[in-house]
Amino acid sequence: MVLSLIESARNVERRSVEDILFKARECRGLNLEEVACLLNIEDEEQLNLLYETAKYVKNRVYGKRVVLFAPLYTSNECTNNCLYCGFRRDNKELHRKTLTKEEIINEAKEIEGQGHKRILLICGEDPQKTNVKHITSSMELIYKNTNIKRINVETAPMKVEEYRQLKEAGIGTYVIFQETYNREVYKKMHPVGLKSDYDYRITAIDRAFEAGIDDVGVGALLGLYDYKYEVLNLLTHCMSFEKKYGVGPHTISVPRLRPALGWGLKEIPYPVCDSDFKKIISIYRLAVPYTGIILSTRESPELRDELLSLGVSQISAGSKTNPGGYKENDQKADQFEVSDHRSLSKVLATICDKGYIPSFCTACYRRCRTGEAFMEYAKEGEIHEFCQPNAILTFKENLLDYGDQSLNKLGSELIEKALEEIQDDKMKELVKEKLIEIEKGKRDIYF
Ligand code: SAM
Numbered sequence: 001m002v003l004s005l006i007e008s009a010r011n012v013e014r015r016s017v018e019d020i021l022f023k024a025r026e027c028r029g030l031n032l033e034e035v036a037c038l039l040n041i042e043d044e045e046q047l048n049l050l051y052e053t054a055k056y057v058k059n060r061v062y063g064k065r066v067v068l069f070a071p072l073y074t075s076n077e078c079t080n081n082c083l084y085c086g087f088r089r090d091n092k093e094l095h096r097k098t099l100t101k102e103e104i105i106n107e108a109k110e111i112e113g114q115g116h117k118r119i120l121l122i123c124g125e126d127p128q129k130t131n132v133k134h135i136t137s138s139m140e141l142i143y144k145n146t147n148i149k150r151i152n153v154e155t156a157p158m159k160v161e162e163y164r165q166l167k168e169a170g171i172g173t174y175v176i177f178q179e180t181y182n183r184e185v186y187k188k189m190h191p192v193g194l195k196s197d198y199d200y201r202i203t204a205i206d207r208a209f210e211a212g213i214d215d216v217g218v219g220a221l222l223g224l225y226d227y228k229y230e231v232l233n234l235l236t237h238c239m240s241f242e243k244k245y246g247v248g249p250h251t252i253s254v255p256r257l258r259p260a261l262g263w264g265l266k267e268i269p270y271p272v273c274d275s276d277f278k279k280i281i282s283i284y285r286l287a288v289p290y291t292g293i294i295l296s297t298r299e300s301p302e303l304r305d306e307l308l309s310l311g312v313s314q315i316s317a318g319s320k321t322n323p324g325g326y327k328e329n330d331q332k333a334d335q336f337e338v339s340d341h342r343s344l345s346k347v348l349a350t351i352c353d354k355g356y357i358p359s360f361c362t363a364c365y366r367r368c369r370t371g372e373a374f375m376e377y378a379k380e381g382e383i384h385e386f387c388q389p390n391a392i393l394t395f396k397e398n399l400l401d402y403g404d405q406s407l408n409k410l411g412s413e414l415i416e417k418a419l420e421e422i423q424d425d426k427m428k429e430l431v432k433e434k435l436i437e438i439e440k441g442k443r444d445i446y447f
């Protein structure tokens with residue numbers, strides 16, 4: 001079905017593309033036929049119109065906020081052999097490591113020490129070493145010993161009962177990438193191990209919902225197969241679980257395949273160029289306006305800065321992709337090569353320079369604004385009411401606790417501007433009062 005959509009959208013008239021982009025400005029999303037039309041845009045003028053529309057929607061739904069987080073790799077041991085990944089079983093060059101309890105706490109403290117409040121916990125799949133017990137006890141250690149307020153988890157598929165344990169341990173978002181929606185390519189890329197079961201992976205989100213996890217994140221690993229096919233199938237996947245459980249994806253990630261030491265590929269099978277990458281992000285923004293788009297440090301600083309305006313709403317910063325990497329960097333333990341090596345404070349300075357306000361907010365999950373409740377707030381546009389003030393408050397805390405002189409100056413000016421943009425006078429006054437409380441030393445204030 002997806003292939004015929006792509007084919008029939010090939011000869012669409014210029015006028016139709018303009019109509020679709022006009023409709024997208026209503027921020028009510030797009031259907032698959034409309035997405036297929038936009039995926040076929042090649043003409044520069046139309047691409048620019050697509051970018052302009054994505055900028056408009058991003059700004060209307062999210063304002064000028066960017067949420068920050070860092071990944072924490074607890075283990076690079078893996079029994080699978082995904083050809084594209086540095087952690088694959090047959091990579092004999094990799095220095096293998098599963099963090100001890102103490103090392104997990106130390107890594108989380110290093111991340112916290114940069115100023116982060118949000119972690120994405122990741123590991124390879126090894127039923128002995130990285131099972132659900134390993135993950136829930138890592139979460140418990142981090143919540144207990146640090147000020148990290150939200151732990152999202154990206155792991156191999158689990159059973160319903162295991163997802164229940166993640167829920168009990170206080171998971172934020174459960175993230176899982178299908179990698180590719182093409183079964184043949186999937187089979188080739190995942191020749192052995194538990195991950196070779198396509199169906200068990202694609203139904204992971206259903207089991208997570210059944211266990212009561214209602215914030216889920218999806219993604220396709222861009223570069224394994226034709227991106228048009230992947231985007232349409234990913235959106236079809238999202239529609240199917242939204243229909244079943246009443247909630248769409250909380251986030252879509254856009255991982256683009258990177259070279260990795262000891263991978264099993266000679267080259268990237270379907271390279272996605274920067275222009276197509278920009279197109280993909282813009283289309284996701286228009287297709288699902290209320291879903292967060294996550295961009296990692298796989299991308300270069302220049303491109304990351306540009307993509308903020310097109311639709312990206314969350315970025316990782318200061319990341320390491322090897323277990324123990326925040327304390328001691330061992331490049332022979334990396335999952336893949338990172339492109340953006342800037343520290344969190346450098347990334348913050350650039351975000352401010354571009355007029356965006358960094359957010360360290362973790363309030364939604366703690367105020368139970370997740371799943372359907374979150375989507376309702378978001379779709380009514382009410383999310384602005386909380387998110388902008390929370391971004392201001394959490395950034396203020398970050399500046400006071402971690403900022404240097406120049407970032408403080410830049411950040412304070414930005415906070416003044418962002419305050420003025422709060423429409424509701426009562427809320428504006430409340431935020432001003434809370435800013436004074438933060439200056440006096442109070443912390444973790446949010447709406
Ligand atoms: N091991 C679990 C799994 O495979 O589901 C957890 C996630 S894995 C550590 C993180 C993700 O990194 C994978 O889902 C894959 O999409 C991505 N990845 C693997 N190798 C990569 C590479 N060479 N470049 C970019 N992303 C890669």
Ligand code: SF4
Nearest residue numbers: 078080082085088124
């Ligand atoms: Fe293991 Fe995940 Fe890497 Fe596959 S992508 S080799 S499952 S860590």
